[in-house]
Amino acid sequence: MNVDANHKVREPIRDKIFFVFTVIFLAVFVIITLYPVVNTVALSFNDGIDAVRGGIYLWPRKFSMKNYKTVLDMQNIWVGARITVLRTLIATLTSLFANAILAFIVSRKRFLFKSQLSLFWVITMYVNAGLIPIFLLYKNLGLTGTFHVYWIPGMISAFNMLVMRTYMEGIPDSLEESAQLDGAGYWTVFKDIVSPLCKPVYATVALFIAVWQWNSWFDAMLYNRMKTEYTTLQYELMKLLSSVMQQSGSAENAKNGAATITPITIRAAATVATMLPIIMLYPFLQRYFVTGLTIGSVKE
Amino acid sequence: MAKTKVKEKKVKVTWKEIKKQKFLVIGTLFLVAYGILFYYWPLTGWIMAFENYKPKSGILGSKFVGLDKFRFLFGDDVFIKAVRNTFAMGVINIVTTTFMAVLTAVLLNEVKRAWIKKPIQTISYLPHFLSWIVVTGILHDSLSASGIVNDLLLRFGFVNQAINFFAFPKYFWWIVAFAQNWKETGWNAIIYLAAITAIDPALYEAASIDGADRLQKIRYITLPGIKPTFLVLLLMNVGNVLNAGFEVQYLLGNGLVQSVSQTIDIYVLKWGISQNDYSLGTAAGLFKSLVSIALVVIANAFARKYTEERLF
Numbered sequence: 001m002n003v004d005a006n007h008k009v010r011e012p013i014r015d016k017i018f019f020v021f022t023v024i025f026l027a028v029f030v031i032i033t034l035y036p037v038v039n040t041v042a043l044s045f046n047d048g049i050d051a052v053r054g055g056i057y058l059w060p061r062k063f064s065m066k067n068y069k070t071v072l073d074m075q076n077i078w079v080g081a082r083i084t085v086l087r088t089l090i091a092t093l094t095s096l097f098a099n100a101i102l103a104f105i106v107s108r109k110r111f112l113f114k115s116q117l118s119l120f121w122v123i124t125m126y127v128n129a130g131l132i133p134i135f136l137l138y139k140n141l142g143l144t145g146t147f148h149v150y151w152i153p154g155m156i157s158a159f160n161m162l163v164m165r166t167y168m169e170g171i172p173d174s175l176e177e178s179a180q181l182d183g184a185g186y187w188t189v190f191k192d193i194v195s196p197l198c199k200p201v202y203a204t205v206a207l208f209i210a211v212w213q214w215n216s217w218f219d220a221m222l223y224n225r226m227k228t229e230y231t232t233l234q235y236e237l238m239k240l241l242s243s244v245m246q247q248s249g250s251a252e253n254a255k256n257g258a259a260t261i262t263p264i265t266i267r268a269a270a271t272v273a274t275m276l277p278i279i280m281l282y283p284f285l286q287r288y289f290v291t292g293l294t295i296g297s298v299k300e
Numbered sequence: 301m302a303k304t305k306v307k308e309k310k311v312k313v314t315w316k317e318i319k320k321q322k323f324l325v326i327g328t329l330f331l332v333a334y335g336i337l338f339y340y341w342p343l344t345g346w347i348m349a350f351e352n353y354k355p356k357s358g359i360l361g362s363k364f365v366g367l368d369k370f371r372f373l374f375g376d377d378v379f380i381k382a383v384r385n386t387f388a389m390g391v392i393n394i395v396t397t398t399f400m401a402v403l404t405a406v407l408l409n410e411v412k413r414a415w416i417k418k419p420i421q422t423i424s425y426l427p428h429f430l431s432w433i434v435v436t437g438i439l440h441d442s443l444s445a446s447g448i449v450n451d452l453l454l455r456f457g458f459v460n461q462a463i464n465f466f467a468f469p470k471y472f473w474w475i476v477a478f479a480q481n482w483k484e485t486g487w488n489a490i491i492y493l494a495a496i497t498a499i500d501p502a503l504y505e506a507a508s509i510d511g512a513d514r515l516q517k518i519r520y521i522t523l524p525g526i527k528p529t530f531l532v533l534l535l536m537n538v539g540n541v542l543n544a545g546f547e548v549q550y551l552l553g554n555g556l557v558q559s560v561s562q563t564i565d566i567y568v569l570k571w572g573i574s575q576n577d578y579s580l581g582t583a584a585g586l587f588k589s590l591v592s593i594a595l596v597v598i599a600n601a602f603a604r605k606y607t608e609e610r611l612f
Contacts, residue, residue: 019514055451108324117331187323241440
């Protein structure tokens with residue numbers, strides 16, 4: 001603020017122009033980010049036929065809940081929602097635990113194979129077998145066509161490990177040493193000393209994993225295409241959107257009154273329903289990821 | 301205390317020590333077994349790229365064909381285009397997202413009032429948490445004939461007729477770049493903002509006393525201050541150039557823009573999974589992996605030579 005006080009003395013014209021530019025840039029940035037989302041919400045609450053006329057911006061013109069009713073009446077949506085919730089819960093718990101253990105082990109200063117284990121996992125970030133060998137592996141292991149393909153293969157990620165390792169390395173050794181003098185084993189150190197201190201970074205990584213799981217669709221398409229009982233919400237949304245895109249030529253039919261609901265509003269309703277949980281939880285989770293991300297990735 | 305600790309850091313591998321670290325060693329065994337199974341073992345699948353792989357005969361029993369698959373790949377116009385598209389979109393994405401992230405972070409940092417800055421930031425990260433399905437769906441609506449973009453273009457008289465953006469190859473790479481920027485700018489700016497916060501405020505005060513204006517302070521203090529972060533992220537991104545192409549292109553692509561939308565990953569998916577030519581799919585994937593590794597190594601070597609930053 002001292003700096004600003006100094007500026008008041010003789011505010012150069014360049015500073016004023018710059019200030020105006022900053023305001024305009026940020027305003028446009030916010031509008032471009034928010035508008036499409038708000039518009040989608042408005043469309044989702046608008047009557048289907050009415051929406052064909054266009055011209056709906058921030059608020060529905062002819063309010064209707066029919067789009068949501070249609071979406072919620074789709075059977076697969078409920079199957080997908082159940083599987084998505086399940087995979088998000090299971091994968092977040094298992095993956096968080098596995099990554100935390102890995103990070104704990106490689107952050108122990110006295111550990112004999114510390115650098116080798118670290119390197120072993122960092123290599124996996126850069127060397128990737130590719131789609132086909134991995135597809136065949138999952139097939140041979142009997143993971144395709146099952147629910148387990150969603151949580152077993154991706155359990156450990158070197159990136160999450162690095163984020164947690166950096167955080168754990170910041171915890172003073174003396175805590176661990178004094179606990180060990182009291183006879184605590186490594187498991188106790190992990191459970192009762194390191195983990196409670198790592199809550200912020202655990203929250204961050206859990207958030208990363210949960211969002212990743214919630215948004216996944218490719219694995220459902222690739223490994224469980226034939227298994228409708230393991231479909232996910234995003235994959236159902238994708239099928240809905242792509243079928244609508246193909247049908248968009250027949251929007252004319254809808255206009256002629258054959259159906260009361262046109263694709264674009266249903267699409268909007270499905271989109272909103274899918275992103276709703278994230279948007280609702282988002283304000284509460286926000287404070288975690290900023291700290292976690294900056295700690296983890298600036299210094300590797 | 302801390303200093304002596306550093307000296308005795310090298311712990312010798314002895315049975316006694318292993319026994320003491322039993323928990324860590326057993327954990328390591330599990331983690332390594334898992335890593336070998338899911339990350340290292342699939343690498344043996346690369347052999348398929350040099351075979352005419354038949355699932356019935358397995359990797360060991362299939363016929364060895366040398367570089368035949370690669371010859372086919374490089375003779376295939378579609379593959380060459382896929383490589384070009386992947387590179388082009390990767391480079392465009394890295395350049396534009398880096399530029400936007402730095403610009404947003406620098407400008408946000410100029411906003412001193414928390415009640416303005418915080419909400420802007422909150423809004424800016426939001427798209428990062430939406431799936432590509434949702435983002436491409438929204439983008440599709442915005443760019444459709446009745447969408448907001450055409451609405452504005454028509455209203456201000458830039459065009460006489462709505463443009464079908466998804467029908468012309470010339471728009472595709474830029475639509476992808478826009479989607480990428482829309483989704484990730486706020487998120488990427490977090491790291492730069494953190495780096496800016498770490499700059500010593502005394503530098504700014506000294507500059508003010510010397511009569512520097514805001515632009516000069518950005519140019520001579522802020523930008524040099526975030527250079528290390530910029531370089532590390534750039535290094536990490538270089539290895540990811542070829543990874544910049546699957547979901548968006550798959551979801552936004554269509555028959556009309558196929559020549560510019562298809563990437564290596566989509567090519568692998570089409571040949572490997574849909575056509576069941578596992579060998580060809582593996583060969584294309586192997587090519588991508590090798591180029592990615594080479595890029596990381598080269599970028600790292602450059603960084604070692606010219607800057608203080610490196611990845612390994």
